[in-house]
Structures are given as C-alpha cells and as structure tokens.
Amino acid sequence: MNFETLKSIMLLILICFSLLLTVGLWNYQPSNDFIEDENLLEETTIGGKEAKMSSLIAPSQFVFHKNGEHYSFKNGKDRENTYKVMKEWTLFNVHPKDNQVVPEESRMMEVIFPTNIPAQAIKNLFNFGDQDFTPPVGEFKRIFFTFNDNGGVDVFFKPESEDATAFGASLRSENIYRLEELLAVDEGLREQVMFIGDGEKRIFLPETEVTVHSLIMDTTPLPITPLKNTLFEDPSIVRNFPAPRAEQRLTDGLGNLEVTEGWKRMIFTELLLGESSPQIAMSSFEVLERSISFINAHQGWTDTFRVGNLSASNTSVTYLMYQKDLPVLASDDQIHTIEINYQNGEEERYARPLVSLEPSINESEGTHPLPSGKSIIAFIQESRLYNIKLIEDIKIGYKLVGQSGGYGGYSLIPAWFVLENGSWKEITGSTEGKGGLSSAVGSN
Known part of the structure; x- marks a missing residue:
C-alpha cells in the first residue's frame, strides 16, 4: 500500500467519525440530573409559610390591674387565646392625643408589646367595621383599657417615649362585657410584682417561683x-x-x-x-x-x-x-x-x-424551676452587673443549647433574661434560697 492510499483511508475514517459525532449531537437528550439542576435554579421557596402582619405582632403580656394588685396569665396559651378575642373587638373614634401619664384606675387591662408598634398597624390588629379613617401618626408599646364615667371603655395607645405622639380610641359597647369577664376572672392568673428602678419601668414579674417546660x-x-x-x-x-x-x-x-x-x-x-x-x-x-x-x-x-x-x-x-x-x-x-x-x-x-426546629420524638418533656420575680428584682438591684437606667425589660425566655454528640439537636432551656441597652442577656449569678441562680453572666 502506497502513501497516497493510506492518506485516503485515514481521511475517510475522519469523515465517518465526524458524521457520527454530528448525528449524536442532533439526537442528544439531556440527562435527568441536568433537568433537576434547572428545576433547582427556578426554586425560590424554602418550604416555610407566608405570614400576615396580624400574626407577627403579638403582646408579650396581659396585665390585669385590680385594686392596686397586678395579675398576668400563668399559661401562654391563655394569652394567645385572649389576644385572638381582642383582635375581634371593634374600635371607633380613633384620634391623636397629647401623651399623658399611665392611667391610675382601680380596674383596667394593660396589654404590653415587646417593641414600639407603628400606629398604622392597628388596622391589622383590631376590627373597625365599615369606618373609613386614616390611622394617626405615632406608635405604641402599651394599650390601656379603662372604664369611663359614662359606662364606656376608653382605649389609650401609649408609646414608650414620653415625648412621642400617642393616640386614643373607644371600644364598641358590644365588646365591653368581654373585658368585664376578663377582669372578673381569677383562675389561671398569677400575681405580679412591678420592677421599679430609675423611675417607674412598668415591668411586671411573677411574684412567686415559676416552673417552665424544657424540651429537646x-x-x-x-x-x-x-x-x-x-x-x-x-x-x-x-x-x-x-x-x-x-x-x-x-x-x-x-x-x-x-x-x-x-x-x-x-x-x-x-x-x-x-x-x-x-x-x-x-x-x-x-x-x-x-x-x-x-x-x-x-x-x-x-x-x-x-x-x-x-x-x-x-x-x-x-x-x-x-x-x-x-x-x-x-x-x-x-x-x-x-x-x-x-x-x-x-x-x-x-x-x-x-434550620427549622421541632420537638424530638426521642425525648420527653421536662420541667425547670425558675426563681421568683421578687428574687430577680433583688438580685438586679444589688448586683453591680446591671445599669438600672439602661434596663428596658425583664422576662422569662428560652435559650437553645446545642446537644453533644454532633447530631444537630438542641436543648430548649428556660431562663430569666434582661434587655439592657438593646441586648438580651441571661441573668445568671447567685442568690439565696429556693430557685436560686447559678453560673456566670452571658449575652446572646
């Protein structure tokens, strides 16, 4: 075989290979893996839920004032259920007003939120029937429901700052009986003690020791x-x-x-x-x-x-x-x-x-005793760890502590916390008596 014949054979082989490659490209179908990647590229949801403003704004506490004594719900579910009822109440005569001192009525209900809420949000929290009104400019952290001399109920929306704009409203007469019922009931309530530091902070803590559930x-x-x-x-x-x-x-x-x-x-x-x-x-x-x-x-x-x-x-x-x-x-x-x-x-x-969390099916629910509000107040006032002027709130909450073993679980542990200068810190240290605190100070 001469050299020219060999070149012709090699050229023919290359032409055939090129034709096979072209046909293969024409008939190529993407694999399932590639399709899955394209679908992933289009995904824009992480599997949670959508939420309304009315479900994301919620009171941290209801305080019922009765003849100089203060009470709150023992059970968080009662607070949630009362809030659902309150959101069905109808308000009218919403109006801005000069900020004023806290009402000093012998019977009233105080609703406390964790932060200042803009006045425009009240349309998402209450019923206004067919009223057409523009929400006032302002904000509120507390709502006071008080009885007036005419048998009606005045609603006072008070911001945390004394110089901020406040506003008021009135409660429809058909809802007043429900407020009367809430103030008349003693079952399911726990007496509260009010923290007084640099002036009246209006922070209400349970007077006695509290037992709270813990969970894995x-x-x-x-x-x-x-x-x-x-x-x-x-x-x-x-x-x-x-x-x-x-x-x-x-x-x-x-x-x-x-x-x-x-x-x-x-x-x-x-x-x-x-x-x-x-x-x-x-x-x-x-x-x-x-x-x-x-x-x-x-x-x-x-x-x-x-x-x-x-x-x-x-x-x-x-x-x-x-x-x-x-x-x-x-x-x-x-x-x-x-x-x-x-x-x-x-x-x-x-x-x-x-990550999202859910209770473990392998661990049963436990309980955790916490000191009384009186003990917490005494400890804060006597300790040099806290600046009374900077304290904004004190409450019981949970901390999530990682489980050992590396499987990704957490212990949900209740503890006392103080909000100081915008930061939540666990209250730890040492106190005498039942339900005392131990450990060292830490911040989240």
Whole structure:
C-alpha cells in the first residue's frame, strides 16, 4: 500500500467519525440530573409559610390591674387565646392625643408589646367595621383599657417615649362585657410584682417561683439554592469563593451570601447599595410591611416568629423565634432570630437560620424551676452587673443549647433574661434560697 492510499483511508475514517459525532449531537437528550439542576435554579421557596402582619405582632403580656394588685396569665396559651378575642373587638373614634401619664384606675387591662408598634398597624390588629379613617401618626408599646364615667371603655395607645405622639380610641359597647369577664376572672392568673428602678419601668414579674417546660429539639436543614435564586438578581453568574470564617460564600460581585455556624445560619449583604444614590427614609411601618412581603416571597417563616424589635432610626427589624408560647432569647448558633436592615428602601442585610426546629420524638418533656420575680428584682438591684437606667425589660425566655454528640439537636432551656441597652442577656449569678441562680453572666 502506497502513501497516497493510506492518506485516503485515514481521511475517510475522519469523515465517518465526524458524521457520527454530528448525528449524536442532533439526537442528544439531556440527562435527568441536568433537568433537576434547572428545576433547582427556578426554586425560590424554602418550604416555610407566608405570614400576615396580624400574626407577627403579638403582646408579650396581659396585665390585669385590680385594686392596686397586678395579675398576668400563668399559661401562654391563655394569652394567645385572649389576644385572638381582642383582635375581634371593634374600635371607633380613633384620634391623636397629647401623651399623658399611665392611667391610675382601680380596674383596667394593660396589654404590653415587646417593641414600639407603628400606629398604622392597628388596622391589622383590631376590627373597625365599615369606618373609613386614616390611622394617626405615632406608635405604641402599651394599650390601656379603662372604664369611663359614662359606662364606656376608653382605649389609650401609649408609646414608650414620653415625648412621642400617642393616640386614643373607644371600644364598641358590644365588646365591653368581654373585658368585664376578663377582669372578673381569677383562675389561671398569677400575681405580679412591678420592677421599679430609675423611675417607674412598668415591668411586671411573677411574684412567686415559676416552673417552665424544657424540651429537646431536632433540626431540619433548609435548602440554600432557593435563597440564592431569591437574593441574587442573576443566580447563573453567582460563584462560590472560599471564606475564612464561613462554610460557604456565594457572590456575584454585587451581593454576598455567607453560610455560617456549621451550615445553620446565613447572612446576605448588598455590597454596593446606596453608594451613589440619595438616602431614602423609611417609617417603621414601611420597614415592617416591606420585610414581611420580602420573607413571604420565599416562604421564609419556617418556625413561629414574631416582631421582637422594630426601629425606624436604624431602618431594621428583628423577628424572634417562639417556642411553647415563649420567646427564644439566646442560642448557641444564633439561629433564634431573623434580622433585616434596609438602606435606601432596599434590603441591605438579611440574616436568618438555615434550620427549622421541632420537638424530638426521642425525648420527653421536662420541667425547670425558675426563681421568683421578687428574687430577680433583688438580685438586679444589688448586683453591680446591671445599669438600672439602661434596663428596658425583664422576662422569662428560652435559650437553645446545642446537644453533644454532633447530631444537630438542641436543648430548649428556660431562663430569666434582661434587655439592657438593646441586648438580651441571661441573668445568671447567685442568690439565696429556693430557685436560686447559678453560673456566670452571658449575652446572646
């Protein structure tokens, strides 16, 4: 065989191979794995729920004032049920008013919220029938229901700050009997003692020792892909880059998503937001409304969360996790809060847990005794660890402590907490007598 014949044979083989490759490409069908990846790219929900504003704003306490004594519900379920009833009450004659001192009536109901709530939110919390009115400008943290000389009930919405705008309303006569019933009942109530530090703080604590349930919680991981698809404008250009203090770092150059705390928490940050544009102010109601819509868009309410702190000055909102009708105020991996900060009307920072919690089927419920409110007040007043002027609240809540063994579970442990200068801290130290405290001071 001469050289020219050999070249012809090799050329024929190459032509045949090229034809086979072309036919193969024409008839190629994507694999199931590739289709699954495309579906993942389109996912924008993480398997939680959507929520309404009325379910995310809830009182932390009902206080019934009776002839100089103060009472609150023993059971958190009673508080939840009373709030459901209260939201069905009809208000009228809503009007702004000069802020005034707390009513000093012998019989009244005080409803306390964990943070100042914008006045515009009252349409989501009460019934107004067919009234057409514009909610007043202002905010409130407490609502007082008092009886007037005409047999009616006055409703006073009071903010925490003495110089802030307050407003009032009246309660429809058909709802007054239910308020009378609440004030007449003694069953299911616990007497309260009021904390008085630098002036009257109006912080009510149970007078006697309290026993609270503890629990073992299991975790279920949440998918990161739907969050990537939601938070980045073009998920297809997002790349994974190593980060020194994160399990994963995703970025497109404009936004940054870091997965931290052993894949249990994420923090998304817009890197260039507002650098060249004028500042846009947001009211606390706009922050609240915008944040709820933002989280609803990816069904991000994976556990029970409620407004814990709302700030117009910082254009931020923090939602606290609730378990067994109590707030979770501390956790080992910072998985008990959802936080959103705004800049120029856009989400600048979004931090949330990447796990959801549920009671473990392998562990039974237990109980945990806690000191009385009287003991807590005495301890705070005698201790040098706290600045009385900076204390904003004192309450019982849960802390989530990681279980040993590495399976991802948590112990849900009740404890006393103090809100000092905007930060919740567990009250620990030492007291004498039954239900005393022990350990050392820590903050969440």
